Structure formats: C-alpha cells, structure tokens
Amino acid sequence: MKKQALLGLNSVIVLACLLGLWQAVVSLNHLPAYILPGPVAVAVALRDRYPSLLNSLWITAEEAGGGLVASVIAGVAAAMVFAQWRWLRQLLYPYTILLQTVPIVAIAPLIINWAGAGIFSVTIVTFIICLAPIIANTTQGLISVDENMVHLFLMYKATPAQVLFKLRLPNALSNLFTGIRISAGISVIGGITGELFAGSTRVGEGGLGYAIIYASNQMETGYLFALVFAATVLGFSFFFIVMFFEWLALHNWHESKRPESVE
Amino acid sequence: MVTTRDGSIPEIFLQGVSKRFRKGTFAVESVSLEVKRGEFVTFLGPSGCGKSTLLKLVAGLIPVSEGVIQVNGMTPENARDLVGFIFQDATLLPWRTVEQNVGLGMELEHAARLARKERVSRMLELVGLAHVATHYPRQLSGGMKMRASIARALVSRPRILLMDEPFAALDEMTRDRLNEELLRLYSEQNWTVLFVTHSVAEAVFLSSRIVILAPHPGRIAHEYAVDLPWPRTAETRESKAFEGQVTQVSRLLRAVAHA
Numbered sequence: 190m191k192k193q194a195l196l197g198l199n200s201v202i203v204l205a206c207l208l209g210l211w212q213a214v215v216s217l218n219h220l221p222a223y224i225l226p227g228p229v230a231v232a233v234a235l236r237d238r239y240p241s242l243l244n245s246l247w248i249t250a251e252e253a254g255g256g257l258v259a260s261v262i263a264g265v266a267a268a269m270v271f272a273q274w275r276w277l278r279q280l281l282y283p284y285t286i287l288l289q290t291v292p293i294v295a296i297a298p299l300i301i302n303w304a305g306a307g308i309f310s311v312t313i314v315t316f317i318i319c320l321a322p323i324i325a326n327t328t329q330g331l332i333s334v335d336e337n338m339v340h341l342f343l344m345y346k347a348t349p350a351q352v353l354f355k356l357r358l359p360n361a362l363s364n365l366f367t368g369i370r371i372s373a374g375i376s377v378i379g380g381i382t383g384e385l386f387a388g389s390t391r392v393g394e395g396g397l398g399y400a401i402i403y404a405s406n407q408m409e410t411g412y413l414f415a416l417v418f419a420a421t422v423l424g425f426s427f428f429f430i431v432m433f434f435e436w437l438a439l440h441n442w443h444e445s446k447r448p449e450s451v452e
Numbered sequence: 453m454v455t456t457r458d459g460s461i462p463e464i465f466l467q468g469v470s471k472r473f474r475k476g477t478f479a480v481e482s483v484s485l486e487v488k489r490g491e492f493v494t495f496l497g498p499s500g501c502g503k504s505t506l507l508k509l510v511a512g513l514i515p516v517s518e519g520v521i522q523v524n525g526m527t528p529e530n531a532r533d534l535v536g537f538i539f540q541d542a543t544l545l546p547w548r549t550v551e552q553n554v555g556l557g558m559e560l561e562h563a564a565r566l567a568r569k570e571r572v573s574r575m576l577e578l579v580g581l582a583h584v585a586t587h588y589p590r591q592l593s594g595g596m597k598m599r600a601s602i603a604r605a606l607v608s609r610p611r612i613l614l615m616d617e618p619f620a621a622l623d624e625m626t627r628d629r630l631n632e633e634l635l636r637l638y639s640e641q642n643w644t645v646l647f648v649t650h651s652v653a654e655a656v657f658l659s660s661r662i663v664i665l666a667p668h669p670g671r672i673a674h675e676y677a678v679d680l681p682w683p684r685t686a687e688t689r690e691s692k693a694f695e696g697q698v699t700q701v702s703r704l705l706r707a708v709a710h711a
Contacts, residue, residue: 337540337541337543338545340508340513340537341556343513344535344537344557345557345560346561347560355545356545362547441588442546442547442589442590
C-alpha cells in the first residue's frame with residue numbers, strides 16, 4: 190500500500206515537472222498562444238469554454254458509445270453464426286477483414302451522403318470500425334473449445350443451443366472482452382473522425398471532432414488543446430469502463446485474473 | 453442381439469471393430485472384445501495403440517469404420533444414459549463452481565433444482581469435496597479436480613464407467629489413493645469399468661482383466677486375467693502376488709512395444 194502511494198506521488202511530481210517545463214518554454218521564448226499555448230492558457234480556455242466543451246464531449250461520448258454497443262451486439266451475433274456454421278464462416282469471414290482495412294476517412298463522406306449529417310452518421314462510422322475486432326476475437330473464442338468438453342456435452346445429449354450458451358459463449362467471454370477493449374479505444378477515434386466530416390447540423394454545436402476543426406479555423410489553439418485533452422480523457426474512461434465489466438465477468442474464475450499470491 | 457455363452461447380454465461387445473482416419477491409417481483394426489457386467493477391464497499399451505480411440509468408439513463419440521459395437525445390447529449412442537465418461541484432464545468448466553460443474557448433467561437434462569442440489573451434495577460428500585463445493589476449479593489441486601470430475605460422472609448414476617487415463621497427470625501418491633477410492637466405489641456400485649492407462653502397476657491393481665494393445669495399427673495382443681483377491685487395498689501393492697503379476701504384464705507389454 191505504502192509503495193503504491195509513493196509511486197502515485199512520483200507520477201504527480203513527474204507530471205508537474207513536465208507542465209512546468211512546457212510553461213517555461215512558452216514563456217521564455219514568448220511564443221504566441223496561437224502557435225503553442227502554455228498549460229496556463231489551456232487551463233484558462235478550459236475554464237472559459239467548459240459548457241461548450243462538455244457539450245461536445247457528451248455528443249462524442251454518445252456517438253462512440255452507441256457505435257461500440259451496437260458493434261458488440263452485431264459482432265457477437267455474427268460470431269455466433271460463424272461458430273455454428275463452418276461453411277458460412279469460410280464464405281464470409283474474409284469480408285470482415287475488409288471492415289478493418291477499409292479507409293474510414295474515405296467512406297465517411299459516403300455514409301454522410303446516405304444517412305445525412307449529424308449524430309446518426311457518426312455513430313455508423315464508429316460502428317463500422319469497431320465491428321471487426323469484436324467479430325474476430327469472439328469467433329476465435331467460440332470455436333476454440335476443448336474437444337473433450339464438447340464430448341462431455343455430447344455424453345449428456347446436450348442440444349446445440351445448450352452447447353452454444355453453456356459452453357461456447359462462456360468460453361469466449363475473455364476473447365470478447367479483448368475485442369471490446371480494442372474497439373473501445375478506436376471508438377473515440379472513429380467518433381472524432383466521423384465528426385470531422387459529418388460535423389453538425391447546427392453551426393457552432395457539435396462533437397469534439399467538429400469543435401476541433403472549428404477551434405483550428407478560429408486559431409483558438411488553447412481551446413484546441415483543451416479539446417484534445419478531453420478526447421484523451423474520453424478514450425481513457427471508455428477503456429476503464431470496459432476493464433471494470435471485464436473484471437466483473439472474469440475475476441472469480443479466469444486464469445488471467447488470478448491474484449498474484451494466494452494466501 | 454448378441455448373447456454370451458451363458459445366454460446373458462454382454463455389457464460391452466465389440467466385434468471386428470476398425471477405425472480408419474481420413475488419411476487411411478488405421479487407429480484400431482479388427483478389435484473383438486466381450487465385457488461382462490461388473491468386470492473391470494483395462495486397456496494397456498504404448499502410445500499409438502488406439503486406447504483412447506476405443507473408449508470414444510464405445511461411448512459413441514466417434515463412429516466406427518467397420519464392425520459392431522453394442523452396449524447393453526444397444527448402439528453406443530442409445531446407451532449414453534448408462535455411461536459415464538471420465539476424461540484425462542478433469543475437463544471442469546472453469547466458469548462454474550465445483551457444485552455447478554458436478555450438477556452439469558442434471559442441469560442439461562432440466563432436472564428439478566432441489567433433486568439436483570441434493571444429489572450433487574451427496575456425490576461431493578462421497579468423493580470428499582463437500583468443503584470446496586463453492587470453489588472454482590482454478591482453486592483446486594490436480595487430485596481434487598479429478599475427484600470433482602468423478603463426482604460429475606457419478607451424478608448421472610452410470611452403470612458403465614469409461615475412464616481415459618484419468619490419473620495420468622497426478623503425482624504417484626495421489627494416484628494410488630484415488631485408485632483405492634475408485635475400487636471402494638466400484639465394489640459398492642456394481643459398475644462395469646473400461647479403464648485406459650499406460651501404467652502397469654495401476655492396471656494390475658485395478659483390473660479384473662487387462663487387455664494389452666499393440667500399436668500401428670491398434671489391435672489386441674494379449675488378454676491377461678489378474679489374479680488378486682478382493683477387496684484390494686494399499687497392502688495389496690506390497691504382496692508378492694502383485695509384484696509377480698506386474699512383472700509378467702510388464703514383460704508382455706515390452707514384447708508388444710518392441711515388436
């Protein structure tokens with residue numbers, strides 16, 4: 190416990206030093222704020238503009254969260270289909286790789302063309318880039334079940350549904366969470382990328398991506414930094430929320446969550 | 453329907469059973485065997501002799517290529533209600549507690565919750581695991597996992613036990629103790645057992661009959677009737693008769709492995 194507190198204190202000191210160095214470089218070189226604002230200027234921008242920043246943050250969180258949740262639902266469903274019918278998997282699985290390799294920047298304008306500007310289009314963009322890791326990881330977990338366990342279920346005359354829900358799905362849980370963790374990180378990037386194109390239906394109001402473009406055009410570099418900071422925090426919180434659910438689902442039994450020393 | 457010379461139905465019956473895998477190689481070739489009710493028969497042989505394959509054929513987990521298998525006069529698939537299969541590794545589901553694992557079979561058959569709970573706790577009592585009923589498999593030792601696996605098989609009240617090298621991964625002391633416990637249960641429950649091992653001492657200690665298999669392709673080389681008094685206990689292992697028969701069986705096995 191004491192060790193951890195000391196470690197935490199050390200990181201705070203390192204952070205303070207970095208911020209101090211940053212401010213010193215800006216102040217000593219008399220850099221104008223539109224080139225590089227110091228941490229103080231960023232903090233001021235954060236204080237002055239926080240209602241609109243929170244608004245942008247909330248919009249992006251909705252889009253990224255919505256896309257992520259939708260990708261988990263669709264991805265698990267697709268993986269279950271792939272696990273059940275091998276020929277379907279061989280037929281369609283290669284196309285899920287397309288999802289991953291398609292340059293989202295290129296198709297985002299297309300999606301906006303079809304679905305219109307605004308939150309819905311951005312959610313679709315997020316959904317698309319989140320989908321592949323979920324499908325790939327979950328399918329892997331569903332099909333890599335110990336053959337003897339399948340035999341065990343056969344001995345009990347288990348139905349295919351029982352094998353799926355009582356054996357394959359629990360077996361795939363940790364893989365699923367690996368997928369969600371990857372997707373949680375890129376969901377925020379997807380949301381912001383989408384917003385760069387889909388922007389907003391109202392001038393001056395939109396998610397973080399929209400606000401970043403806006404701040405950049407207005408040379409409000411301090412606010413731009415604050416927005417980047419907010420985007421990072423958002424990505425982090427998604428990641429930790431997923432970690433929490435993962436812990437909740439696995440800590441009792443999974444080998445990866447074994448406490449380091451027993452007793 | 454097949455009958456033995458005295459007119460009864462053999463518990464397990466194999467005639468000319470062959471199993472060919474996709475590449476055309478035989479895993480087992482024309483194996484014929486009759487096991488009477490209550491016998492403890494062990495398949496012993498070097499690796500590649502198809503011991504485990506034979507067990508899976510009898511359980512109906514894989515189909516035969518040629519020949520006939522009957523279990524209590526039925527096809528292996530239809531006889532599954534009579535059969536408990538115990539795998540080499542304990543194959544406990546890691547996300548279920550010990551009692552949830554032991555109750556798996558009854559749960560899959562939609563047995564009433566109360567009956568399930570009662571029978572599960574009785575079986576855990578029987579194998580000495582009542583105190584870890586709510587533990588997860590990762591918290592158990594190798595021997596305890598195997599006990600849980602046995603309890604899981606017993607819950608379905610099988611008449612026939614198929615055991616595929618169940619104690620191979622355990623240290624010798626644990627293995628000896630579990631062997632003794634297995635025989636105690638065997639004498640109480642009137643089971644027919646097909647047991648697979650590559651340990652001569654284990655085979656002699658447990659079996660009423662040892663079937664020695666030769667490899668490539670797997671086929672029966674010798675049948676050896678073990679002549680040791682029942683009940684067998686830890687002292688049995690120290691007897692001259694035991695040592696003598698271990699030596700004889702070892703000799704037969706060596707001849708097969710080097711042929």
